[in-house]
Amino acid sequence: MELDIKQDINLLSLTGLGQSGLYNLGNTCFLNTAIQCLSSVKLLSAYFISDQYKEDLNLDKNEEKFVEEYARLIKVVWRDNCSIRPLLFKKTLGEFYDAYIGFRQNDSAEAYCKIIELLHEGLTYEVQLKDAESPPVSLYDKIKQAALVSWKNSYENNYSIILKLFYGQFCSRIKCDNCKNVSKNFDPFSIINLPVDEKTNTLEDCINRYVVSEDMHGDNTISCEKCKKKCTGKRKTTVWRMPPVLSLCFNRFDDRGRKINKYIDFPLKCNFSNLVEKPSDKKSIYELVAISNHSGGLLGGHYWAYGKGTNGNWYEYNDSTVNEIELSSLVSNNAYYLIYVKKGLTTEVIIS
Secondary structure (H helix, E strand, C coil), X not given: CECCCCCCCCHHHHCCCXXXXXXXXXXXXXXXXXXXXXXXXXXXXXXXXXXXXXXXXXXXXXXXXXXXXXXXXXXXXXXXXXXXXXXXXXXXXXXCCHHHCCCCCCCHHHHHHHHHHHHHHHCCECCCCCCCCCCCCCHHHHHHHHHHHHHHHHHCCCECHHHHHHCXXXXXXXXXXXXXXXXXEEEEECCEEEECCCCCCEHHHHHHHHHCCEEXXXXXXXXXXXXXXXXXXXXXXXXXXXXXXXXXXXXXXXXXXCECCCCCECCCEECCCCCECCHHHHCCCEEEEEEEEEEEECCEEEEEEEEECCCCCEEEEECCEEEEECHHHCCCCCEEEEEEEECCCCCCCECC
């Protein structure tokens, strides 16, 4: 299915724009950073700037109010390079999540996901998702059919452009040590939390640690559908459906809440072949468009963003201050979550 975004806004006409700062209203750097990361997804910003979102607005849901406020903010961000006080946007977000009512520090990755979730809910519509084209024959066909059924059951009556862009699908395989039965579960995601430890030095290391088989025992034993009892086993999670906009978060806080300030190298372009299963996704190239950074600890600190402009240059969005930066500044031990966009997204997106 091709992603239908009308080209009412030519992205080239926005060159040099989008470098607006956002005032810190009191510990709201986490929210400013999430907004700037989303703003850096150019196709999504063009969707709101061109008012195409109004065709999809779900007036039967309360979240349509949030969508309208987000659209208003993004239009101002891209209209002039200025400094903006996003007080009404924050107030509207607080109407849906109590954690954002006051001026406490919050997690930027969580705020990023909440904004995506609210945009999705406010833009939903019903759609007929196609079934598998033919009866399953091979093991791959059976997995593909099970994934389609799960996706259809979850979203046929709750579809949106946000779902098309930001949501992917995990495939979790659980193997019972007792009977060797393998069961598969498919779950949606909007962000992937990657492990960070002393052995992870690159993004690829983090992904390899993420997809490794995990022993399920003790409090984490599995409920085997064949044995009809609790058993030890192994679980492996990969990505079955890759979203056009891939969000990856480094899990920099351990079980005790201590910050892991480690340098993790990551590329500007990547195909993520070690993360995905579908052959058609293994060759897709993704380009980095935004980075959320964090300094400090769990109970305090500061967030700021790096974003790639329409002119190809990179900018630092540190609350109300915006400055152009060198590529050498992008990778550091402050990187918290990364936003990658599938190459060619502005012209065509195929979601099978």
